[in-house]
Amino acid sequence: MNADLSNDLLAWYDRHARTLPWRVPPGSGAKPDPYRVWLSEVMLQQTTVAAVKGYFERFTARWPTVEALAAAEDADVMAEWAGLGYYARARNLLACARAVAACGGFPRTEAELRTLPGIGAYTAASVASIAFGQRAVVVDGNVERVMTRVFDIATPLPAARNEIRAYADSLTPSERPGDHAQAVMDLGATICTPRSPACVVCPWREPCLARKRGVQKDRPVKPPKREVPQRRGVVYVGRREDGAWLLETRGADRMLGGMLGWPGSAWDRGEEEAPPPVAGPWTALNTEARHGFSHFALGLRVMVARLPLDTQAGQASFVPADRFSPDMIPTVMRRVLAVALTSPLIADAEPTVQA
DNA sequence: AATTCGGGGCG
DNA sequence: CGCCCAGAATT
Known part of the structure; x- marks a missing residue:
């Protein structure tokens, strides 16, 4: 892995990490609650942080543990989810909570997490690294954007997925993998934004190839869109x-x-x-x-x-x-x-x- | 690999 | 109004 890049990013994260309801601040020493990490990751699938915050607060207030959620009525959970979208997530959320409660807790490995309903490649990696400190390669929309810019990947999505994953893997440290994952996402959300990236204050402004070539706004390259029926x-x-x-x-x-x-x-x-x-x-x-x-x-x-x-x-x-x-x-x-x-x-x- | 899943926020 | 968001499941 690239130690310099990783260290620079973690140092930036220690100073600029966003404060979020489901997050343990870097350096606090506290351990994240796997239930809250998992719940937030599911809610955040294709959904903005701003939209999730209120839902996360209401869910955790009403169902503080995975056991409590597992015991909830389906209709209550669906009603509480109303407005958040992608309602299969809510159905899978309940199924997952009940499976986890029946097992006595969340599995700690990426492979085991991946078998649970509603947990795909991204969520398995993020829960394994953030909640359990395992080294896992986390790839979401932020990571895709940051990687295609730092390494100037011109291959259009989704064909670039393997290339992106390889670069993300090369940057993921064995120490603090969860903070690393959250740091890349914070970078993508606050600095390396889709429209107007704030390269001037980016911890990776020097090594960033797309910035060096002036094409950062053209990364990632997206496939042509078709008209909506x-x-x-x-x-x-x-x-x-x-x-x-x-x-x-x-x-x-x-x-x-x-x-x-x-x-x-x-x-x-x-x-x-x-x-x-x-x-x-x-x-x-x-x-x-x-x-x-x-x-x-x-x-x-x-x-x-x-x-x-x-x-x-x-x-x-x-x-x-x-x-x-x-x-x-x-x-x-x-x-x-x-x-x-x-x-x-x-x-x-x-x-x-x-x- | 391509489609089907919601909804909101922001330029 | 177009684009994108801490993607997953299905085909």
Whole structure:
């Protein structure tokens, strides 16, 4: 490994490490809690630190240990995860917590961690190094950006993955591997940023090849992107005379699986039309609810109805008004609600919701 | 190797 | 509005 580069980075980290709820400050001597490290790493998968902070605080306050989380109700965990996205993570989180609790604790090696649900190459390496001090090669988006710049790797992603891993391996020390991993990520998050890297204050400004050649903003090289397809669908926002909302728990094999949502067409499978979930005076609203996903854009026609007290919920179920909160449902469903609330049929003394 | 998974923040 | 984020699972 390259000792000079590694030492310079660790010295920088000792002075400039970010203070984060799941992190033990460098030099404090305290040992990180594997549960908190694992939970934070899962939440941080493709998710920004700013977005995770609040969720992490709420989760650890409500479930302080992996045993507590393992004993939680599925619906409670899904509701607490609502809004964070990538809901398969929440389902895998529970499965993992229960497997770990059954074993009496987290495994300490990268290979064993890798077998647990929701733990892939990155998370296994980061937990092994940060929580257990094992030397492991941690590669995330930050590491990819930093490596392609320091070593000026011009191969486009994802073909450059092996090359990146080899360089990351060459820099990973046997001492303080966890701090090293967090240091590269802090560097990527605060200095070696995607748009305008602050090379002037970078601990690696001297050895950085991309900076020397003036191409740091062009690293990493990304593959050309394709256009996002447009999809349409219909949703039914029904409200009983007593204020209860007609909602359904989405199947685990669908998008937003396990989450609460409005009944409607299977827009995640390209289905644009669907009959109402229950018979009623359904009327269409003029405004459609729009939402952008990573790989397609969605427009939903919103149907609303005020339903009689004796309405049978069928496949769906009625959630009483005092037990419903927009925080319980994914963002796209919140957006639908915001549109639905423009109708007096539904709004009726309800507080306004922002999408 | 390519696709499918959310959602927010920032230029 | 485009880009990217402490990626994983599936095909």
